[in-house]
Amino acid sequence: MIPVSxxxxxxxxxxxxxxxxxxxxxxxxxxIFVVLALLPFIRGLAFLGIAPLAWLxxxxxxxxxxxxxxxxxxxxxxGYTGQFSFxxxxxxxxxxYGTIIAVSEFAISxxxxxxxxxxxAGIFGFFIGVVSFRYRLKGxxxxxxxxxxxxxxxxxxNNIDAIGGASGYIRPLPFExxxxxxxxxxxxxxxxxxxxxxxxxxLVITVFSFIIKRSKLGLYFFAIREEERAAAAIGIPTxxxxxxxxxxxxxxxxWAGAFWAMYFETIRPETVFDILVxxxxxxxxxxxxxxxxxxxxxxxxIVTPIAEFARQSVDLHGLNNIIYGLILVAIVLYSPKGxxxxxxxxxxxxxxxxxxxxxxxxxxxATDDD
Amino acid sequence: xxxxxxxxxxxxxxGELTVAGQISPLGAVAQVSLPNPGIVLQLIVFGLxxxxxYGLVALGLTMIFGVMDVINFAHGAFMVVAMYVVWALSGATxxxxxxxxxxxVMVLFVLGIIVHLVTIKPIMEAPQENQLIVTFGVLxxxxxxxxxxxxxxxxxxxxxxxxxxVGGAFIPxxxxxxxxxxxxxxxxxxxxxxxxxxxxxIRGTADNRDGAQYVGINVERIDxxxxxxxxxxxxxxxxxxxxxxxxxxxxxxxxxxxxxVVVVLGGLGSFPGALLGGMIIGFVEVFGRFxxxxxxxxxxxxxxxxxxxxxxxxxxxxxxxSE
Numbered sequence: 001m002i003p004v005s006x007x008x009x010x011x012x013x014x015x016x017x018x019x020x021x022x023x024x025x026x027x028x029x030x031x032i033f034v035v036l037a038l039l040p041f042i043r044g045l046a047f048l049g050i051a052p053l054a055w056l057x058x059x060x061x062x063x064x065x066x067x068x069x070x071x072x073x074x075x076x077x078x079g080y081t082g083q084f085s086f087x088x089x090x091x092x093x094x095x096x097y098g099t100i101i102a103v104s105e106f107a108i109s110x111x112x113x114x115x116x117x118x119x120x121a122g123i124f125g126f127f128i129g130v131v132s133f134r135y136r137l138k139g140x141x142x143x144x145x146x147x148x149x150x151x152x153x154x155x156x157x158n159n160i161d162a163i164g165g166a167s168g169y170i171r172p173l174p175f176e177x178x179x180x181x182x183x184x185x186x187x188x189x190x191x192x193x194x195x196x197x198x199x200x201x202x203l204v205i206t207v208f209s210f211i212i213k214r215s216k217l218g219l220y221f222f223a224i225r226e227e228e229r230a231a232a233a234i235g236i237p238t239x240x241x242x243x244x245x246x247x248x249x250x251x252x253x254x255w256a257g258a259f260w261a262m263y264f265e266t267i268r269p270e271t272v273f274d275i276l277v278x279x280x281x282x283x284x285x286x287x288x289x290x291x292x293x294x295x296x297x298x299x300x301x302i303v304t305p306i307a308e309f310a311r312q313s314v315d316l317h318g319l320n321n322i323i324y325g326l327i328l329v330a331i332v333l334y335s336p337k338g339x340x341x342x343x344x345x346x347x348x349x350x351x352x353x354x355x356x357x358x359x360x361x362x363x364x365x366a367t368d369d370d
Numbered sequence: 371x372x373x374x375x376x377x378x379x380x381x382x383x384x385g386e387l388t389v390a391g392q393i394s395p396l397g398a399v400a401q402v403s404l405p406n407p408g409i410v411l412q413l414i415v416f417g418l419x420x421x422x423x424y425g426l427v428a429l430g431l432t433m434i435f436g437v438m439d440v441i442n443f444a445h446g447a448f449m450v451v452a453m454y455v456v457w458a459l460s461g462a463t464x465x466x467x468x469x470x471x472x473x474x475v476m477v478l479f480v481l482g483i484i485v486h487l488v489t490i491k492p493i494m495e496a497p498q499e500n501q502l503i504v505t506f507g508v509l510x511x512x513x514x515x516x517x518x519x520x521x522x523x524x525x526x527x528x529x530x531x532x533x534x535x536v537g538g539a540f541i542p543x544x545x546x547x548x549x550x551x552x553x554x555x556x557x558x559x560x561x562x563x564x565x566x567x568x569x570x571x572i573r574g575t576a577d578n579r580d581g582a583q584y585v586g587i588n589v590e591r592i593d594x595x596x597x598x599x600x601x602x603x604x605x606x607x608x609x610x611x612x613x614x615x616x617x618x619x620x621x622x623x624x625x626x627x628x629x630x631v632v633v634v635l636g637g638l639g640s641f642p643g644a645l646l647g648g649m650i651i652g653f654v655e656v657f658g659r660f661x662x663x664x665x666x667x668x669x670x671x672x673x674x675x676x677x678x679x680x681x682x683x684x685x686x687x688x689x690x691x692s693e
Contacts, residue, residue, distance in 0.1 A: 131680050135680055135681075139498040143441075144679070147627075147630075148630075148631075155665055155668040159663065166664075275627070286503060319518065320514075321511075322511055324507070324510050325506075333489065
């Protein structure tokens with residue numbers, strides 16, 4: 001009989017070997033998405049009389065996927081190229097407003113509104129990039145500049161009455177711009193179709209993000225993140241690639257905003273441009289692992305359900321923010337590479353402690369885990 | 371978070387003006403083409419009063435940045451903690467809140483040191499974003515704890531303050547006291563930094579961390595002192611603001627965001643820059659509140675912020691931002 005600890009160590013070592021293979025991340029992502037596709041049906045399953053996931057309402061799962069997809073989009077810019085944005089609420093809000101204005105003011109398809117919102121967000125991101133990177137803003141200054149742009153939009157939308165002003169929009173009924181509830185109207189009578197729409201958004205953004213990471217573009221992004229001057233010295237046009245990063249990231253963030261506008265009943269500047277939205281966008285990526293493809297999804301499932309549960313079920317206003325705050329502090333202090341790095345960290349620890357897993361870590365890649 | 375709780379002091383002040391028979395309600399004034407000199411004088415007075423407070427709020431922020439290269443998002447939360455400490459002590463004892471302001475400042479000094487030791491010190495060498503995230507986490511914890519404990523309702527100090535008239539302009543006493551506090555604090559901090567050994571060591575560390583270490587300054591000790599003093603200054607500003615404004619747990623955000631503008635405008639880390647920036651933003655806010663509709667003045671403030679970041683990122687009186 002082999003002791004449990006040794007079997008655990010062997011399993012972890014196998015996992016470590018597995019993670020080094022090229023197919024590891026696509027395989028893990030496939031598993032994650034299959035589980036997510038089944039989750040609405042298996043969350044109520046009881047095991048030995050206990051249903052461990054029964055507290056997860058469909059609404060919580062939807063919100064979780066929204067923040068997972070924004071974190072995934074944020075990650076392309078801030079995780080890959082290392083340009084830390086604290087103002088992604090700007091792009092989220094533009095996506096939401098593009099969609100709600102399309103259906104409320106012009107009675108056209110929300111999908112067209114989403115496309116417009118996404119393009120506007122992309123252009124706005126490009127603009128932020130042009131003005132910031134031209135003056136070589138980075139670090140603190142860049143983070144503050146992005147926050148300023150988001151706050152600017154918040155007060156602008158608050159003060160223009162032609163687009164709802166501070167009271168925003170109430171989502172119209174589908175009959176006012178389409179035939180009936182359904183995919184064309186982007187409105188449904190139950191939560192389940194919404195779940196699969198946001199899951200599809202997340203899937204598309206994740207695949208996109210993964211392709212970028214494995215492409216030459218991704219290599220350029222990571223080179224810029226690691227050492228911008230060296231990247232420039234070997235001939236990477238860093239300014240251009242940073243712009244590409246921020247534009248893609250902004251356009252994709254707007255998708256979740258569009259979804260938000262069609263899922264919730266009201267849209268106000270204070271809900272989509274709020275300073276806290278910036279945090280909700282980047283938090284899953286930080287918790288899961290900045291620069292990884294799996295991280296934002298895993299991170300969102302760690303952070304969002306707990307906070308949503310605290311917000312919805314416990315009658316203690318503010319508790320969800322305390323949870324956010326504690327997780328933020330703990331992750332940055334103790335595990336800045338995120339939850340995704342834990343298996344390899346455990347393996348490394350065991351290797352140092354026992355020496356049982358004697359293989360030397362010689363062929364480790366320079367970049368993070370995917 | 372409720373960032374946009376409209377301060378009452380402007381409303382209260384215009385009410386007084388109406389009683390004095392000088393102006394009609396806000397909307398009518400906006401249509402007058404020539405500015406009324408009496409109103410302009412009044413607005414200048416308000417601009418000075420508010421600018422001094424902004425300077426005080428920005429002072430701690432810019433000090434922490436200048437010495438430690440940390441952007442402290444928890445600054446506004448520190449202010450709110452001080453407000454509630456003073457308010458709660460005053461409520462419990464029945465004595466004037468003015469007596470408890472020093473206690474609030476001391477509590478914040480200790481709180482600042484604790485926050486620094488627990489959250490900032492371990493990651494001083496980490497990328498800049500990490501400190502930003504951690505201080506934002508501290509903000510969430512502090513503000514939401516206060517919300518949970520004291521309720522999110524607006525509160526105010528139990529003080530009955532009037533106003534004094536000087537040359538045709540009204541000065542609310544609460545704001546006057548707050549301004550005096552701000553001026554004393556600014557001068558005191560300036561003297562401390564210029565004249566004492568510790569102050570010199572702080573300035574030396576701000577100038578050049580490595581150099582300071584070489585000449586025998588204990589940089590780690592300077593760090594926690596700086597963070598403590600920065601938090602104490604935030605506490606002083608926070609304790610003074612309710613003298614003329616109702617407050618709730620979220621009021622710090624509004625001040626924090628505008629304090630960022632002040633600090634960047636004056637130059638991150640620059641002491642005189644914080645005062646100059648404070649005055650500019652104070653005037654923009656007071657005049658903007660009066661002449662522009664809604665909260666449009668905030669759009670102007672962020673417009674200025676972005677312009678400064680782009681054209682003059684070192685600020686009006688600051689150093690090199692690429693360092």
